[in-house]
Amino acid sequence: MNIGIVGLGLIGGSLGLDLRSQPNLHYVWGISRNQTTCDRAVALGAVDVASQNFASIPQIDRTDVVFICTPISAILSAITSVIPHISQTAIITDVGSVKSSISLQGQMLWSRFVGGHPMAGTAFSGIEAAERSLFQQRVCVLTPGIDRAALEMVRSIWESVGATVYESSPEAHDRAVAWISHLPVIVSAGLLLAAQREGNDEISQLAQKLASSGFRDTSRVGGGNPELGRMMAEYNQTALLDHLYSYQQTLQDLITMIEQGQWQEIQTALEVAQHLRPLYVRE
């Protein structure tokens, strides 16, 4: 197949590495705003050719599928940019972590558009962070639209790199990821920012020395990529706020129990939490 990747960062670069290592040889082209990134993507083997300009890509008119792997804010403009260079039968898909604001508008721009979200991040970003097998045993959500065949094609590519594909409406996707991805970022960042409010330097320094695996894990996503966190909040504002209000209420209930010394109630709440976790986490 002839496959395009627009945006050669962690996701785009990793997808290219996997596709080019497959036995059924694909021709993979890439686009980046940055010439150095183009050169590195070719050198690392993530793409066969890369350019800053669509017009410079050999055989771009014979493209089968284009993956838009830019930041969320650039997805729709990237779709608009690629359209003049591809044939009517080409499929366009994306990897944005929110879908309500992308999937419908994407289809209005291109009928063979399929919204997608491979859930595979690392602490790092950019082409240098790209790695093989990033999508193995990860989940990818696709939002079905009018073109079933387009969706099945995109599904087969994600499955070929090891992902498990689920289908969902854009709205259900956004509320679900707000629970398991976006809310945790704010909750976790809040922990780091609150600890900074400690007024006593001795206690603050001792806390820093004593912090171990519990603090490390609880603060991990809050200490992650700030641009990504901002994008999540900006593009999934409604669902995130809904969940933050639920979280505030839950926290207030726990605080009231602690204030009133309701230790059995606290233990029961923690037992419920312990039983809930395996629904989400398979370790």
Added chain:
Amino acid sequence: MNIGIVGLGLIGGSLGLDLRSQPNLHYVWGISRNQTTCDRAVALGAVDVASQNFASIPQIDRTDVVFICTPISAILSAITSVIPHISQTAIITDVGSVKSSISLQGQMLWSRFVGGHPMAGTAFSGIEAAERSLFQQRVCVLTPGIDRAALEMVRSIWESVGATVYESSPEAHDRAVAWISHLPVIVSAGLLLAAQREGNDEISQLAQKLASSGFRDTSRVGGGNPELGRMMAEYNQTALLDHLYSYQQTLQDLITMIEQGQWQEIQTALEVAQHLRPLYVRE
């Protein structure tokens, strides 16, 4: 040395395993309320002898140091129970995760008492969870009291099993661990309990399928041992509530930014969080 361990769970059992594997052979005795635990502790090699009764322990009157490794709620009564069986020169220390309510009262019961807190938990508890080298590269806090020599003896034992020892007042310890250990438990449990408030089953089930490393890490300590979480809240109520109020305020600030669409402010806050994390976490 002649070393006693009262309470043969994860911490007591692991300490016994390490002490008995050292080249300078110690005689290690253990006490558990449960005969099966006593038998298992001997079989696993965590202690030389174990009993439900102090009076049955050979040479208990020649004990150098007793480690009280019971749950927090039983520490003071365990000190009272061991006192009639040991000599005036014996040192008593504990491993409780709060110190204000223990260190001073411990010293009132026994002048050679040293409050201690090795920060080494796992997801598991009980003698079967005991493991060698649990304290390697972990931190142990000791609260200095009137007997400097007693503290140095306890320090040397913790250092011999690989821990880094810090000294602190009981109050500073409790406020510090409330930041890095007790607050994260409540914040993390709140995430699991809030997600359960999702009223739409489709979204709830999708969230469970999509949850990956971010949710796993952020929810880990909240889905941990409920009895331990309850004890932390009960015995460190004041510091935990202070920090929960700071956390609530921090969270409200973040929510206000998201409500008002202050995306640059959210990004700046997340950048601050990103810069704070390495103060606590050495990865």
